[in-house]
Amino acid sequence: MAPGRIIIEIDELVEVREALRREGRRVVFTNGCFDLLHPGHVRYLAQARELGDILIVALNSDRSVRELKGPARPILKEDERTEVMAALGCVDYVTVFDQPTPRELIARVLPDILVKGGDWGVGEIVGRAEVEAAGGAVYSLPYVEGCSTSDIITRIKERFCPERVEKY
Secondary structure, eight states: OOOOOEEOOHHHHHHHHHHHHHTTOOEEEEEEOOOSOOHHHHHHHHHHHHTSSEEEEEEEOHHHHHHHHOTTOOSSOHHHHHHHHHHSTTOOEEEEEOSSSSHHHHHHHOOSEEEEETTSOGGGOTTHHHHHHTTOEEEEEOOOTTOOHHHHHHHHHHHHOGGGOOOO
C-alpha cells in the first residue's frame, strides 16, 4: 500500500494502519492544532517523517482547539488546516479528532513511533503508555524558539494594532 497523502476518517485510518503493519511499514504519529503553519511546524514534521516510513498527523477539531486555546482560535478552520497539512510532502495521512486528547485515537492506531514537539517532555506525551506497552517508541523532538502560532499572532498585533497586544 503506497502512502496516500490524504485526509482520512479515523475508522478508515485504523484499517490503513493494520495494512501498513502487515507490510512491515514503520508508522510515525503526531498530533496538534497546527493552526498557522510556520517553519517550526515544517521542521518538526520533516524530522518526524525521517523516523519512519509513514507519517500520520492528527489535527485537533475546531471545537477542541477552542477548548485548548480559547475562543479566538483557531485562526484557520479545520478543513483549511487539513488541506494545508495534507499538501506537505512529508505527511502521508491526516485525520481530525474531536476529543480533548488523542489518547483514544493513539490506542486504536498504535503507531510504531509517537512524537511531539520539544515543548512536551516525553513523560507528558499523551498516548505514551499505550505506544510503549505495544513495543513502540516515544520522542520529544527539538523545539524551534520563536516559532509558535502565539508568537505569530502577537507579532501581527504589534505591527497592525499595537494598542491591543496580548498573548494568545
